[in-house]
Amino acid sequence: EDDIIMVKTSFSFDASVWQLFWWTLSGASAYLLPPGWEKDPVLIVKAIQQEGITTAHFIPAMLNSFLDHAEIDALGGGTSLKRVFAGGEPLAPQTAARFASLLPGVTLIHGYGPTEATVDAAFYVLDSERDRDRLRIPIGKPVPGARLYVLDPNLAVQPAGVAGELYIAGGGLARGYLNRPELTEERFLADP
Structure with missing residues (x-):
């Protein structure tokens, strides 16, 4: 305050x-x-x-x-x-x-x-x-409200300390790209 x-x-x-x-x-x-x-x-x-x-x-x-x-x-x-x-x-x-x-x-x-x-x-x-x-x-x-995942190329969750690519999930994530459905489909994946 x-x-x-x-x-x-x-x-x-x-x-x-x-x-x-x-x-x-x-x-x-x-x-x-x-x-x-x-x-x-x-x-x-x-x-x-x-x-x-x-x-x-x-x-x-x-x-x-x-x-x-x-x-x-x-x-x-x-x-x-x-x-x-x-x-x-x-x-x-x-x-x-x-x-x-x-x-x-x-x-x-x-x-x-x-x-x-x-x-x-x-x-x-x-x-x-x-x-x-x-x-x-x-x-x-x-x-708060976000989740972070480190995934391998097959989108499997990696154990702690293992390299991979960062993926973000949660309520703050956008729903996709406006008027770009093909890019949305490529970049926005189902939550693992």
Whole structure:
């Protein structure tokens, strides 16, 4: 209830969905970043400081720009940020390590999910000690209502630790591609 979520993602991008609606489910507040500010780390830092933002989302490339900004040191000592979500592209371990060193009291959450899975299908809460030597950041556990399967080429479920291809199921999964039945049939399979 005490959270203030920064809404800065274009409404045309699937990641805007949780920014627009999540706060209403928890009784939190939302701060709509003025148009154009989402492209400028200086203005993002300013908004976080002035508005007491507790929750933000960045694609990893913008997170890097945010971390590159010289004023980030001002956030490190006494930021209102509690958690930052990073998704939309792979999160590099180097970025996660920089984040942990600059904002040690802020939780970084890696979100994973193709657009067909309605924003994020999985999340991983990073821990600077546990994740220090990782070569890749895991996609983590399924979000509530989603199921993740690792399947072999014959679509058989693989045991834990065995390589395969990731498949996603659950209520957040799209029903298919609009007006593209052949692609829908190829990509959307029966749940194993």
